């Protein structure tokens with residue numbers, strides 16, 4: 001499958017997530033063999049929020065990172081934003097304590113003044129945007145100096161044997177699993193295609209540095225298939 005051109009990507013991505021919202025959480029658990037929530041826990045820890053800190057979860061989707069943050073740190077305040085209403089409706093239903101404001105917004109034009117948060121994070125967003133650097137720059141803008149920008153994404157392993165196994169998993173197993181729970185054929189072709197096109201961890205680090213984030217580090221998990229990048233706002 002070829003990816004949509006940049007100008008059509010936002011609409012394509014929004015339609016795809018609107019169509020898969022009802023099954024999104026189930027698909028996540030199946031495709032990651034139940035590991036995805038542990039990565040979200042690590043993202044919240046990596047945000048390193050101060051007492052009563054303010055966190056923005058960009059592209060919150062069904063709000064799993066945002067709700068994990070409130071669970072882990074009941075003292076903080078969290079806002080979730082996303083441009084797919086249908087995804088956030090699922091998240092809203094899970095927020096039984098009604099503690100999580102969810103705001104419809106494009107990750108490349110966040111409706112918040114500069115320095116509004118102590119950290120901004122995103123999970124599985126960056127593969128889907130038409131301009132990765134601009135999206136990081138927007139997160140850097142809304143985070144106060146000293147705060148962090150944290151990114152969780154799928155990546156391709158560097159080691160040849162894992163790369164081959166990952167290729168099999170992603171091009172054979174994932175489309176079959178996705179087909180079981182989604183009737184949208186392009187959704188299950190899009191995921192492997194967008195991952196192949198996505199920068200490897202060292203390149204993503206360079207992109208983060210190019211928008212002024214400092215001390216950028218990353219760690220890879222799950223046999224090199226998942227990366228968490230952390231940068232500091234200077």
Ligand SMILES: C[S@@+](CC[C@H](N)C(=O)[O-])C[C@H]1O[C@@H](n2cnc3c(N)ncnc32)[C@H](O)[C@@H]1O
Pocket residue numbers: 010013014017058059060061062063064065081082083084087105106107108122123124125128129
């Ligand atoms: C794979 S889901 C991830 C959801 C959630 N962060 C998680 O950890 O499960 C990607 C989300 O990014 C959102 N998204 C993609 N591009 C976006 C953009 N430009 N602005 C806002 N949201 C976007 C989609 O609507 C979708 O909810």
